[in-house]
Amino acid sequence: QLQLQESGPGLAKPSETLSLTCTVSGGFISGNYWVWIRQPPGKGLEWIGTIYYTGISNYNPSLQSRLTMSVDTSKNQFSLRVTSVTAADTAVYYCARATTVTKGAIDYWGQGALVTVSS
């Protein structure tokens, strides 16, 4: 059974950088698309971006200038960096998998990691 686990600081200061890592277990990074989704408290879901195991990525244009996603196949991990954060970036951040089997739908999710932006 594939499992995903987000890790990283739960608090970031305004103007600083938010960094999260997702560790994949029970399966391999190779051959799939890896996704970051976020959900502000009490609100809906926002697609942040997707990275293929080869490192090719697509970002949400609304966040693109502040985003970097990367993948480390040797560690079975992928990562997210968001620079110049503000309170609006406070959210539960989910890492997830999308596959061609489900026509791009997200079939596995991590449990989510709350990141609060506050001084």
Place this chain on the structure above:
Amino acid sequence: DIQMTQSPSSLSASVGDRVTLTCRASQSFGTSLNWYQQKPGKAPKLLIYAASSLQSGVPSRFTGGGSGTDFTLTISSLQPEDFATYYCQQSYSIPYSFGQGTKLEI
């Protein structure tokens, strides 16, 4: 960007009811539409992909339909565990946007 609008925003129903949730897209994109269920404090769960394909392990009382701009999720006979928030998502063009959600309440 494709905007996804779900209706209603909330819905009250009873166990055993048949309910239909709607998702409308701001532009047509075939059947690249997915439905997720989310319970409080939990990650979303994939129910339906490609508008009408039932994800493995999901009960058959969930049915998806539609194409183009108008999509539906029907639950044929509500069970207690179905009370949750439901989101649609298009996976046709970037950004892969979600609807705002429909909260299904008892």
